[in-house]
Structures are given as C-alpha cells and as structure tokens.
Amino acid sequence: MMRYCKNILNRKNQYTFDNYWEIDAPLTVIWKELMDYQKWPAWCVGLESVEKLDVFENLQKGNTIRSSWRGSLPYTITIDALITDFIHPSSLSFSVTGDLSGEGVCYLLCSRENSVIHFTWNVSPTKPWMKLGAFLVKPVFIENHNHILEQTIAGFTRMVATKKLS
Numbered sequence: 001m002m003r004y005c006k007n008i009l010n011r012k013n014q015y016t017f018d019n020y021w022e023i024d025a026p027l028t029v030i031w032k033e034l035m036d037y038q039k040w041p042a043w044c045v046g047l048e049s050v051e052k053l054d055v056f057e058n059l060q061k062g063n064t065i066r067s068s069w070r071g072s073l074p075y076t077i078t079i080d081a082l083i084t085d086f087i088h089p090s091s092l093s094f095s096v097t098g099d100l101s102g103e104g105v106c107y108l109l110c111s112r113e114n115s116v117i118h119f120t121w122n123v124s125p126t127k128p129w130m131k132l133g134a135f136l137v138k139p140v141f142i143e144n145h146n147h148i149l150e151q152t153i154a155g156f157t158r159m160v161a162t163k164k165l166s
Helices: 002-012 027-035 039-044 128-165
Strands: 015-023 047-052 064-070 076-087 091-098 100-110 115-125
Touching: 015 128, 027 100, 027 115, 027 128, 039 047, 039 128, 064 091, 076 100, 115 128
Parallel strands: none
Antiparallel strands: 015 115, 047 064, 064 076, 076 091, 091 100, 100 115
C-alpha cells in the first residue's frame, strides 16, 4: 500500500513543459547569448542568482551551474544543472538536482528568417511541501512557471534585438 501511494504521489508531481519560441536573430547570436550564463540575470526577471560550481571558462559538457529562481509565488527554487550533452551551436542537455529533480534539453534551429528555440523540461519537485500540495496547487505551480518563462523570453528577445542593432 505504501509503495502504491508513493507511486501516485510521484506521478502527480511530474511536470513536463515543451516550448517553442521564434526569435528574430541569427542562430550564432542566440547561441552566444545563451552560453553567457553570467549575463542571464540581466534579461531573466525570475532569476535571482547564477553561479558556476566548478572551474571553467566556457560552458561545456560536464560543467555545473547553480541558479535560484523566484516567480510571483512566495518561494525560491534553487537547482544545480549538470550539462550532460553539448553540441555547439545546436543543443544543450542537462540534468537538475536540488529543489527540482529531472532533466531538460534546449535545441536551437534555423528557420528561413529567424531562429527557433525548442525547450523541453521534465522535472519533479523535491521539497516535501510541494509534493504534498500538488493535488491542490499543481495548476498554480504551472502558471508560475509559465509566467517566469514568458518574462524570460521577453527579456531575451529584447536583449538579442539590441545585439542586432550594434
């Protein structure tokens, strides 16, 4: 019975996000700006902090960065992202631990006049209060995530537009 309850709780706590964005900029510009993780807080409203956890000059496979995120809800999520695959300039995969556990992948694709970012994110919260509250507040968590993402893409798009002008 305990195993059954644990499986139900785990399934209720899985979050999958699959997003696409078209950005009016060349793929090389988008890749360069995404790899410059230290500048993320300048255009990413929900990102409170980001730091590297190992020694590296340029982001690559095997590196780990820690980031703390806060949306419109009264809590912060801190995750460590380990880069598990890195194909310049087209994809980046990572696994996360901390307040969330799971994985993500970001693909960059060229279209006729712009570039496309395809971001897939599969995570589960590790905080007990988030796990237990999922039955009631999962839609609120999803809305908070989507709000952070909307602000992030808007900030990124504005920042890339200034790069095109210079």
